[in-house]
Amino acid sequence: MKKVLFLLLLLMTVSFDNQKPDAYDSGEWFKFRIHYGFINAGYATLEVKEAVIGNKNIYHAIGKGYTVGMSRFFFKVDDNYESYFDKVTNKPFQFVRKIDEGGYTKNQEGFFNQDNNKVLVKDYKNKTEKTISVTENVQDIISTFYFLRNHPNIDKLKVGESIVVDMFFDDEVYKFKLKFIGRENLKTKFGTSPTMIFRPIVQSGRVFKEEESLTVWISDDENKIPLRIKASLAVGSIKADLESFKGLKNPFMVKSK
Secondary structure, three states: OHHHHHHHHHHHOOOOOOOOOOOOOOOOEEEEEEEEOOEEEEEEEEEEEEEEEOOEEEEEEEEEEEEOHHHHHHOOEEEEEEEEEOOOOOOEEEEEEEEEEOOEEEEEEEEEEOOOOEEEEEEOOOOEEEEEEOOOOOEEHHHHHHHHHOOOOHHHOOOOOEEEEEEEEOOEEEEEEEEEEEEEEEEEOOEEEEEEEEEEOOOOOOOEOOOOOEEEEEEOOOOOOEEEEEEEEOOOEEEEEEEEEEOOOOOOOOOEO
8 A cells, every 4th residue: 555655646646848937937836636446545736946055046835635434434544744945946945744644654854965966864753864875856746747747858759658757755866767658538527628649667575566667647638737637557547637636837738628
């Protein structure tokens, strides 16, 4: 369950456009409903605000996820992920990870030195800190969202081609790979919207049926926002749908209601 929630949160952050901050701006906010069949499992939100670090105006992005109802009784989740990153280069300065997933807790902050390709990770729960070497231009889990929304190659991809991003998570650098599947008109609560479809390559095992068990639908407009994420499990599937939004920088393309 913990792996599923993490991957859903990550996929909610995966959107793309040209490599300039045109797909979003401060004040943007999303809310997603996570459901298993007809059962509401929880919600997740993403928003971007203004912040200042070292007299420099930057973005402060915040992602939250939590279970509700009976799902919370069986598996309580309260997750908070934050990222402070450059408005132009999208390079992260700092991340925050404070989570409680069924009693599994973390309380960390990371401070990036992009010039030296290092991250200082402070673990407040265990009262430790360590410096970790990373790759050049590495992203954290939340800054990946905004980095990929302005990616220069997304509209150039052919079916079957992939985009790979270096992402720092759990003291390691991961190669996060997404494969472009095609386009589809998706029915949502807002109307029918043209979308781009992607699948990440995940490790098959007890949770997922196979390597390509996750699918994400992205609005095929200038916003490039996630509209739906579906994870096929060993039994059934879990989905996350965009429930509400505000502060989009560009018009949201809907063909019909």
